[in-house]
Amino acid sequence: MQKKQQQQADQSSQNIMATILTSIPKDANVTKIDYEGPRIALYTDKPRFLMENNEIISNLVNQIKKRIVIRTDEKIRKSEEDARKILDALVPDDAGLEATFFDTATGEVSIEVKRPWLCQRNAEEFNHTEVTEQTGWRLRIRKSTTKPSNTIKSINYQLKVSSADRAKQLKSVGEEIFRPRLVQKSEVSLLTLGGFGQVGRSCMLLTTPDSKVLIDCGVNPGARTPSEAYPRLDWANISLDELDAIVIGHAHLDHTGFLPVLTKYGYRGPIYCTEPTLPMMNLIQLDAIKVAGAQGRTPMYAERDVHQIMKQTIGLSYGTVTDISPDIKLVLANAGHILGSASCHFHIGNGDHNFVYSGDIKYGKSMLLESADTRFPRVETLLVESTYGAKEDIQPTREEVEGAFIKSVNEILKGGGKVLIPIPAVGRAQELMMVIDKYMKSGQLIESPVFMEGMIQEATAIHEAHPEYLERSLKQKILETDDNPFDSEYFTNIEHADGRDEPLREDTPCIVIATSGMLEGGPVLEYFRNFAPNPKNKILFVSYQVNGTLGRRVMDGARQVTIMGRDGKVEVVTINCGTEKLEGFSGHSDYNQLMSYVQRLRPKLRRVLVNHGERRKSQNLSSAINRMYRVTTHYPQVQEAIKLF
Secondary structure, eight states, X not given: OHHHHHHHHHHHHHHHHHHHHHHSOGGGOEEEEEEETTEEEEEESOHHHHHHOHXXXXXXXXXXXXXXXXXXXXXXXXXXXXXXXXXXXXXXXXXOEEEEEEETTTTEEEEEESOXXXXXXXXXXXXXXXXXXXXXXXXXXXXXXXXXXXHHHHHHHHHHHTHHHHHHHHHHHHHHHTSOOSOSSOOOEEEEEXXXXXXXXXXXXXXXXXXXXXXXXXXOTTOSSHHHHSOOHXXXXXXXXXXXEEEOSOOSHHHHTTHHHHHHTTOOSOEEEETTHHHHHHHHHHHHHHHHHXXXXXXXXXHHHHHHHHHHEEEEOTTOOXXXXXXXXXXXXXXXXXXXXXXXXXXXXXXXXXXXXXXXXXXXXXXXXXXXXXXXXXXXXXXXXXXXXXXXXXXXXXXXXXXHXXXXXXXXXXXXXXXXXXXXTTTHHHHHHHHHHHHHHHTSSOOOOEEEESSHHHHXXXXXXXXGGSOHHHXXXXXXXXXXXXXXXXXXXXXXXXXXXXXXXXXXXXXXXXXXXXXXXXXXXXXXXXXXXXXXXXXXXXXXXXXXXXXXXXXXXXXXXXXXXXXXXXXXXXXXXXXXXXXXXXXXXXXXXXXXXXXXXXXXXXXXXXXXXXHHHHHHHHHHHHHHHOOEEEOOOSSOEEEOO
8 A cells, every 4th residue: 555655656746747847948957856845946057047937937837736946056056155255246235235144955045134125126236137147046135133133043043054954854845745645535624622712722633534734833821730731632642743734823822832842752844834933933932941940840842842943844925825735735814913923724625625714813904014814715614713702802993092002101101100011022012112112203102211121122123024024114114215113212122130220210210011921921020020019100911911820810900919039939029000901902803803804704604613712702703703694603612523524
């Protein structure tokens, strides 16, 4: 049987390669055809021909229905030293070349420049084809960041040292993806492993006769027992070797916190996500190790397990159709939640079934991100989140919440107090930075020092490095002008604990934005310890607080709480300051937005499943969708097997 399958795989591969060879002109000088993960790579020693004749590749893609990339033959690639000299000479001085990264696994060179608009393909002084021909490397343009990103540097280093292994892995992944289907009729099931009837540990398994794909792999930060904290992979009864792929919707720990545990125990398959999700989740996962250590807990994984994720991840752009198994194609669409967050569209079989996992969505435009996409080629089943799925979960408009923010902060600053904003480093921090900058410049918000601590600066650098994923006008500012809203004179980043003297000084009104967002660890606890006893101060919550977290207890009115003290002993903190929760900055949709999202999703749905919400909220949203739109709905619980097709 195994021998027969191998013969079929070889035949299928030969057919694809034969089609390519007969369709490519001899002038293309194709020297090798190989698998590169979900893509087929064409290697050439004359890249100009294929780069200037795009229609050849377009026609071929339409013919074989596979993604194709052009790669340069290794023999024409200049040494990195020589290629740098050529780039230094060719890149316009005004562009501000700051860094280069050579990826030997793909033959690409990424250049980081201050003014990327001067290095676009149609730029008069900079021709991409010419650069590739002279250096032997395919070119990628990146926007350099105000402050260098250590996370991106670390990823580049890991990719560099693992280049040979990555090339082998990508070929192996391709061979698995393009193997022939064993069963032509699709049967599609979804196993719920976490994040159903709850917020946290999002995880599910999509299965067909030919494929097993894990979607998200998170932890529940508010859980107190392992059975509630981690995905129920034990119940799924699947080994890591059986997984064809892991797909990650976005970087937050409740969606990615358990992923390093899988690489720790031997998962070596592909991990798919958007390009900015990789550095974001690496940042968050490594921080979780530090937080666990600070709380006296043994981390579940080590840095090397996070580094392993870097080597296995395949970054995808929004809208790109990608084969991830013999019978499943994946398309990622903007979810509007955080940078790079994605709704995942799974096209199964020969159009047999189309499943869309919304992920965490924001169906409403913000200053940072565009609203979630609602148009898909086909969709029969939708799985939608319900964090704010109760009827009473109605958030104010952006104008209202920004007005309330200004009023709340001004009130404290006028009284000589301090405002502490616990915040996730990813998404809400950058949104708030833009709000503060806008209203201080306009004079509506009292000018005062704004101190930031934690991962905020690093996360902001990652935002700067991926402007194509940001709101349209913000993207334009970063990519086409020198006006960078993230680089504001109002913000001071605290890099070390000894820099806290000024924000902690008495009678110094200020705003402090610090991680973590749920008071579960990080530098925010030091400010909380100092600010909470003083009635002149305020703790302002602008993000979701999971049940069981310290942030949730404080927000719900606790007047005394315990935290881990500086000496490792439990410390009691008395809360005399004001506390306030501002709805509207959330990266999640409220009830009305969720209903609008379902209504406007195209094409029309046959079935809606509801997850990522407390049970009552999931039930309410499910019932409302069923009643309003006459579509079959269900709100599964953890450890259910649902037949989709």
